[in-house]
Amino acid sequence: MLPPLPIDELRIAVGADGLITGESQLQTYECDGLTNFRVLPGAVVLPRNAEEVQAVVRTCARHKIPFVSRGAGTGLSGGALPTAGGVVISLARMNRILEVDFANKYVVVEPGVINSHVTQRVAARGYFYAPDPSSQSVCTIGGNVAENSGGAHCLKYGFTVTHTLALEVVLPSGELVQFGSPTLDATGYDLAGVFVGSEGTLGVATKVTLRIVKRPEVVQTLLAAFDSPQAAGQTVSDIIAAGMLPSALEIMDTLAIEAAEAAVHAHYPMCGGLLLVELDGSGSEVEALMREVRAICTKNGAEEIRVAQSDAERALVWKGRKAAFAAMGRISPNYIVQDGVIPRTALPRVLSEIDRMATAVNLRVANVFHAGDGNLHPLVLYDRAIEGQEATALDLSYRILHLCVDSGGSITGEHGVGKEKQEALGYMFSEPDLQTMQLVRCAFDPGNISNPDKVFPRPRLCAEKPGPYTPHPLETAGIAEIF
């Protein structure tokens, strides 16, 4: 049981217009993009600046109340799911771009800034912000930092962490600290590196310094149609083996193509496995490499090869790809989005195995994936109205994650562990690995109030004695349960 919320203190912290306590309004915040988990928070606060975030967090720390920070709520693993009766810190009002420095190639933004707004702000000078999760037109930088978001182009350009130079963070104690710097290799431990991707469990980022990148001279996108995703997968391996580093390598299978076509009419060729290759760089370089890519596609039996002829055509190709998750609604009443990673070479084998597993339980799985880095997004399609099918679909989606781990991969490439994959994290890492991560967690948040009960396989308390796990006194006394 949580202590009653100190509503008056929260109101003083953020002002009456920054506090939500009415039940119907609170319902807006009861879930994120993972909608099958819903929990009603006790209050939502909308701070305007770091001082207000500090005031809220200090209040939470004093009363031992859990808090969860939230951007646009587009996360797909339940990272922004509230704790029942706890506080949600919405960073929606902290949405200013504070500084743009072209000479040093960085921008300083507040966490509520929308991902694509960063690029919009610097585009006129020929720059862009590289990480591009499919939700980039709505998701926020704060959420990207929490999840270490990737996107289609991280094969060449890296993830959010690659582009995060510095952070201003409110620690779970309420203290305000700086991690990193716009200059490289700030002295001390790389706390910015650890904070990015910590899914809101180590504090609240209130300012983020991001690297921006010069837009390449030429970008070309090629579509190649194969009779199976396996053949498309082999082509990906061959392109990489030839020493190329395309900016994106994406594959969609028939189901995914059908859904995307129905949703946005991207004019994809209908086929068993559609490969999308994007190259960028100097004009002569892209032209030479594109010739090589075409030859590799042909060698692997591509039925049709097309290059987007204009920016508009290229944008449409990407629109279809980025709409693929949401488009599943067109071909199935319900679906589960998964996010496993495998070594690239395991692709053909793992895809066949997923197919076999799905057939065995009479379900369909659509495949959309960032093939270049082995990041699969199997979409398990089902109908909640059919009794038992949701449980079967969930079970299948978790078994697919286990398959990824068994193949030498990971349970998540970009969506995060959140609430959804806590148990799977325990499948991927052994107890000593998890205990070591917990040392970091406890150094940042000994009171376990910053997005508690997420990421790790079971609730853990910060025992005073660091090192290998020892039962907490509360646990021995039967007051707190560790399961």
Next chain:
Amino acid sequence: MSITAALTLEECRTHLASIAGEEHAQISGESVGVAPADARQIAEVLRFADANGITVMPSGSGTKVGWGNPVAAGIRLDLKRMNTLLEHPWQDMTCTVEAGCTWAAMEAELARHGQMVALDPLWPEKATVGGVVATNDGGAMRLKFGGLRDLIIGMTIVLADGTIAKTGGKVVKNVAGYDLHKLMTGAFGTLGVIAEVNFRLHPLEVHARTWTATARNAAELDAPLRALLDSQITPSSVQLRARKHASALDVRIAALPECMGNHEASLRKIFGTIELSQTAENVWRARQELFDTEDAAVLKVSMLPADVCRLSAELQQSAASEGVEIDIVAQATGLMTVALQSAPDAAITLIEHLRWRLRDSGGSVAALKVPQVLRGGLDAWGCDSNALPLMREIKRRFDPNRILNPGRFVGNI
């Protein structure tokens, strides 16, 4: 001689020999050197040291053993036996290598499949993977490929209490759990011992060329450097070399042979009237050569990229007026190495001035190689981060008895 109140050196050696083998545990001066064969043996050594309060300094070939504050270690944990490239699934473009493997030995193996870890550390023939990672070393290639933070995808570490933990994984894209390997990179062995490292790999740059532009003063190279970095050319490496009365800017571009001409033309356009000539690849050893000057202090200075030429010119100026000898190699990323020869007082004044000069932009000055005369008078790190209490708490959680390189790192961590 004794190592702690309760243990003699010989007793300590005997115990370590029981872990790693007779021939791999030796007394040297007032410490015992031990060379474990694997992570399990590292764990046993650390458990013994932790239980007996003996300080441990992990080391590879010792090329950077003097960096940071000095440590009087009871046990020198020598990783030279752990020198194998364990896995190189070349089609996945990843590898797993033991910490004691020299950089060059790893490179040679990876090159058999035309691949590399895209980093150019100091003394690759001697330096080990573990040492490079623990000190977060790296050269001018960082401009194109990023630093170790971007190249390491996983690690096996051993904590002070003997816990063996894995972090990250063997795939390039992975956000499961905390990235402890980022915490270990550049931690100077104060949080745990790195046993194995997993890297993402890049194709070797087969066709590359280097051009050099020269000028008397670094300030003259400011405009072309800024124009280059603002252009769509993506050089592998760019560095500024500067001495009292001479400056040079080196640019290395890798491209398909048929495209090299276009790149050269773009480059010449940027440099305009400043002469540009093709140079040999050994100019990229310039950073390493700064460490060769016998009694020089060597500094790692971190600044904003646009400040590189300006600050170099300022340093050239102070060298001219104050009788200080300086030798600068600065990467276009804003990381500069400076060799500094002068009377101790003048050196300390200059370092303090630099720290003050860089404070507002978030820059820093770490003294890597510190001559004996400067020891004591100089804080090697100059870290005034408000996150220092948190760093200390992390250290306390990882190494509560302070046995791993105590005092070597920032804020006496």
